[in-house]
């Protein structure tokens with residue numbers, strides 16, 4: 001019995017880490033975020049496809065690797081660590097769950113090969129903002145989705161107002177879309193407007209919707225785990241280097257204690273993410289509640305670390321120069337998407353019968 | 357993650373539930389730790405493997421192999437039933453693990469069984485008026501006189517000294533050695549002539565800790581754990597165990613369940629507290645933190661069993677666990693408004709007044725066993741390898 005990552009998972013994390021460190025360092029992330037490298041996130045995705053990343057969760061029969069959600073969480077953590085611009089959560093995690101439920105082997109195979117990417121527009125079925133929402137007649141969609149995940153993909157996984165899941169091609173008739181700028185430039189978001197748009201029904205089973213949502217939440221939490229870890233690493237390294245009053249600032253207790261508080265609050269998040277991801281596959285009776293709490297808790301801890309790490313850097317933390325804000329914004333994005341903490345905690349309460 | 361949630365565990369859970377169903381009424385509820393009821397319950401739990409589970413049989417334990425999931429199941433079921441999972445205290449949580457690690461065979465035979473059975477109660481003599489956070493500067497001395505140590509000096513904050521049978525005590529035996537290398541770890545009876553105990557009332561208004569004075573206290577030479585001068589290392593092994601036990605996430609789970617129950621019954625303006633969305637959100641927030649700490653605990657345990665490194669995860673448990681518990685107790689007080697103030701003989705007392713007393717008690721634990729600030733020093737300097745404080749030499 002072991003509560004922790006397997007040898008293989010540690011190796012997977014290391015190899016993704018090394019790849020991203022070499023191939024997608026901050027300078028490249030910056031280039032993609034500022035639009036200097038056009039289509040950057042698509043080309044990063046192609047490179048990741050060579051590593052087998054899009055195929056992670058896809059069964060071997062469809063050309064995938066057939067790994068678990070915990071493996072995916074390990075990868076998501078690394079993407080957060082490196083603020084990687086790639087349509088990972090939608091394409092490689094959330095969409096395959098719905099496609100497997102529908103038995104759409106062709107699309108699964110295309111994802112595995114890195115030939116297609118999928119964005120996710122289910123936020124309205126979680127909590128509608130701006131009066132957005134989609135209705136369907138089982139074949140066609142009408143309405144609007146805002147702040148979708150992985151905008152700019154080849155197709156979109158869309159939920160209607162009953163939670164039924166559809167797949168829509170990005171060039172489908174009656175679909176108009178536009179990008180929506182957010183603080184986080186590493187993961188494009190946007191808006192989809194449907195006007196009697198043809199769509200493929202994948203599942204109208206509430207359990208499928210929930211499985212997609214839970215997985216998305218756990219992956220966002222894993223992304224925050226990685227991003228926050230990087231912010232701690234940067235703060236500690238900076239505090240050892242930077243000198244004031246003839247001492248490294250890291251020898252000042254105020255600074256040390258900021259770092260200790262960050263580490264102390266993040267450390268329990270690691271096994272929490274592991275367990276939540278493991279539960280998605282293996283412990284269905286605990287999966288929903290753990291996903292909610294993990295999403296909310298990581299959002300709170302992540303926000304604390306994003307602020308504190310920035311403070312440890314002094315004025316430098318506030319500049320574009322060191323780029324710390326990429327992690328800050330990444331954590332902010334993960335917090336807002338698929339349910340802010342208050343919303344997911346209310347869902348956690350409901351799951352336990354505490355809401356009448 | 358290799359957490360086989362197999363049928364073995366289903367069966368085990370049923371077994372624990374069955375046990376609780378049958379014996380729940382025998383469980384003590386706030387009785388004196390010396391009472392027959394508490395001691396019988398302790399023995400019953402050991403016999404069934406629900407406490408002292410992994411202590412070897414030859415020393416009076418249950419002798420099971422460590423099993424994270426079974427440990428978790430026991431904790432959960434006892435928490436759900438809100439039944440005591442047996443005795444704690446410094447003898448059980450600190451001394452026993454240390455003796456298992458560093459004690460002689462004779463010491464193990466002599467002390468472990470009566471300690472885990474609750475028959476032998478211990479107190480911890482570390483802190484002195486001049487040596488708190490800077491424990492290594494302690495001055496209580498012991499000099500060897502033939503076959504005996506002669507102990508002189510004063511300890512303070514000695515919890516349960518007034519009821520303890522024995523003390524484990526840090527004393528300076530090598531006055532000329534550097535301060536960390538001149539300390540030894542002695543065990544002696546509290547009824548030895550020359551010991552005087554004066555109670556100190558704490559903020560909960562209980563007199564749980566004491567000033568303890570030693571005047572020519574004679575201790576047999578062999579009642580030392582580790583070698584002469586190695587007491588600091590022995591103490592650090594123990595402090596590790598203490599820190600593991602102080603913010604116990606399973607105890608937090610029990611209290612979380614009690615808080616949820618409270619919110620289902622307590623009302624404000626005729627509305628149940630659980631139906632107030634603000635309060636409910638605060639409950640859920642604490643639940644998330646409790647959950648994270650329980651996973652942390654499982655990870656630490658697993659790492660120990662599998663020889664994996666989880667140093668940082670272990671280092672943070674005292675800090676995070678005690679702060680969490682203090683917040684949890686405080687939440688109950690908050691949401692009860694004026695009723696949250698009730699104390700002692702107040703007729704509107706809830707849950708025996710435990711919310712206020714635990715709220716204060718856990719502030720004590722935030723301070724005791726190495727303050728939160730000291731924990732942060734340890735985490736940053738040893739865990740994150742940040743530069744140490746510049747040393748200040750004592751003047752004069």
Ligand SMILES: Cc1cc2nc3c(=O)[nH]c(=O)nc-3n(C[C@H](O)[C@H](O)[C@H](O)COP(=O)(O)OP(=O)(O)OC[C@H]3O[C@@H](n4cnc5c(N)ncnc54)[C@H](O)[C@@H]3O)c2cc1C
Nearest residue numbers: 480481482483488489513514515720723724725726727729
């Ligand atoms: C409920 C309770 C039970 C206890 N039980 C026992 C017991 O059974 N046996 C026993 O031996 N002791 C016991 N203690 C004593 C406890 O271990 C000490 O109180 C604790 O180690 C702090 O020492 P101090 O009280 O001298 O505070 P001090 O060391 O004087 O600390 C005062 C303040 O200064 C801060 N401080 C001190 N040094 C530093 C530093 N280097 N960096 C940053 N901040 C610093 C502390 O964090 C604290 O905020 C108990 C204490 C409590 C509260």
